[in-house]
Amino acid sequence: ISICEANPEPSPLLPKIWSRQAAGFALFDDQQKALELLDQAISAELDEPEWRIQKADLLIQGDRHQAAIASLSNALDLSPGQPALHKKMARVQNQIGASEEAFYHAQEALSEYQDSGSPIEDIEPALALAADLACGTLRTDTAVELLANLAAGSIPLGEKLSEDKINSLCLAAELALDLAQEVKAAEISNLLVSQHADHPRVSALQARILNRQGSLDEARTKYAAAVINWKNTPADERLFNTAMEIALGKTALEIQRWDEAAAHLQHAVDLSPYEKRALYELANGYVILAENRRFFESFKVIHNAPSQIAISSDVYQSFQSCLKALRKLEIEGSVIKKLEARGDAVFAPTQESAENLQALAETSQEKAALIAAFRHSRQKVFASQTALDHINGLGEDPILDAQIALALIKSKPNQAFKAASSALEGAKRTLQTQIPLYFVLQALSAKAVNDLLTAEESMGKALQIWDTEPRWYAMAAEMAFDYEKRVTLYQKAIELEPEYVGHYLALGKQQLNAKQGVTAVKSIDTALSLNPEYVDSWIQRALAKRTLHRMPEALASINEALTLAPEHKEARKTAALLTFENGNYRESERHLVTLLGQEPHDTELLGLFAKTLTAQRQTEEAMRVIDKAISLDEESLELKLQRASMIKQIEGPLAAIDELRIIGSHYPDQYPLIVELVATLAEAGEMDQAIRTAMDVLKNDEIGHTKEQKAHLYLTTGRLLRNTGQLDQAVHHLYKAKNLINPNYEAVLELGRVHHDRRQYNLALEQIQKAIDIEPEEAEGYYQAGKVLKDLKQYSQAEKMLRNASKLAPNDLKIHRQLGVLVTLNLVHGEKRQQVMA
Structure with missing residues (x-):
């Protein structure tokens, strides 16, 4: 330097020497001195881009990206045809969030490398960067074009791909999956797995494909391996960090790792807070999580659903923050509007938010979101009408089919069942992860059309897959x-x-x-x-x-x-029923008048009101009321049976029997009718006819009564037989009742009574003890035991049993009367009181 400076003419070697000297100072972390020397070199040789590039590198190391961009811009002005400069500029612009500028320079770099016939080692990194930045700026069509010919060939055995090419191939496959091109994605995945199966992005890609092929457990294993391998990758060896986090987030969404999905997508934004893709994917991820939460709620899912926070106000605010950031980045208006409308519809479902989405909905997913928005905003008419508008498109998308079924399940059950069946078939092809939901949907729609066999079978299939959902067991019980x-x-x-x-x-x-x-x-x-x-x-x-x-x-x-x-309607209705049955007819009428003022056409209330009027001997008014109820619900067997019961009270059981037989001609073999007819025949003194009627029904196996109904009819018949002294037949029928429903407290206790009547005291006590074991808190068992023990003259034991009964039913007079008799007997027979009370 001293020799060069001593020359009267400036030495052309000085800029190079200053450059080398600057590199030395940079090694010792004296960036300020290094930058001063480079400025000298630039001043001495204004047309040389090399010193400006070196200065930019130093500025990048010091996180002075804006200054680095200025230096690189000057270098590009001096040497515009250098692809390496464009590539470097693209990376720096991307680091400060200038994605559009970054994408421009990445394209320039790739174009110049390709036009100049550069080696593949130069082209692959430029292609990877350009494609990633195309996605980063939401130019997915451009990314697809750039990557179109990437996977045309195969990888020779033993050949290792560059990190850039691996990421490019993964991106191409990820884009194919987003476009539902599973075959193309699988071909690329197979190409990669043959040599790079342990690469975290390859594993994440493979997980998505396995899941779509129905191998959820294997997909989750691959995803877990991808996460671990990514965490173990040293920071300086990681490329395309943001894209990797998005890949993990989207994979987690598809395999229902809900919380992890949100975390990965949020991390992508943390890494690139100004990247359009990262912000969009996070906002879209919020919407998908919220839609899934509401969809799963429709089926009462607890353990496999996204958490409640997915539809919370906090997440809604985060979603809105993403939209605000995207607007600042000047995203195309239609993209933001659709995303915003879908988000508002799921986070804050109202008629207004649903109608806003309706104006924009085009894709099957948007249409499904629209129907869901109407449903969740309680706009049932709009939901069902929208569903009917799309009923002819069944088979396009299982999610849309499912929403159609949910919207129609009450108003149009047959069409809902058709939509549910279509949804299930579609889910088997494309939504293996959520198949249990679609079995439940089929069960619900089958129940709505009274196909209880299909309903029960479908619930069973759902529970075979998700066996930890408690509400599903309750739903299965209902079916x-x-x-x-x-x-x-x-x-x-x-x-x-x-x-x-x-x-x-x-x-x-x-x-x-x-x-x-x-x-x-x-x-x-x-x-x-x-x-x-x-x-x-x-x-x-x-x-x-x-x-x-x-x-x-x-x-x-x-x-x-x-x-x-x-003001609870059901509570007041029940109060009306109980006060009526307790003989407080005025109080019952007071409740009913209040309720009928609110619901004048409620047939159940009208029926009870008719009973109340009958009890108060207002028979003409009572018959007018019950006839009005029947006119409102002409198919109601219950109301017609009530009318027969009222006739029994007004005109006697024989008139009621005639009425019941008329009803029976329209409702043959209906269980409630048979029970009422048998009871009325017995009341009329037609015991033999009552028993024959019940036995005829029990002998007819073609009548489709449930086990519970048959057990109750056997019990009723057994009681009638006992009352007519046909004790052997009574025992036979009561054992039938007991075997059909076991344990059966009433049947076992009645058997005890029959054995008591037959003076088979030990058998009677044995059956009564069984009844007590079944229902130890029921007084009647102890009461019957006391009566048997009294006949056996075991008075002290009988008194103990009756005291137990009186504790359980302190208001039952028959128990107290029998207990008084036993106390007297014990006193007469001189047994010590302390022994009795022990």
């Missing part, structure tokens, strides 16, 4: 034919979700319908222990206590419901 199976399914639901009140309440209702009143009360009481302010539980408890003939407790329960919710 099961067999009572024991329904109970087992509810118990499984309770096992999986023990804190959920609904399972206990639903089980209690089933037990109540099966005349298992005591067990029903236990289930309902468990529900109340979990939530003592749940009105429906108090209503069901009142009804259960009613079946057990514990009217004071039933009334106390319904009063508790009314205290919690004075």
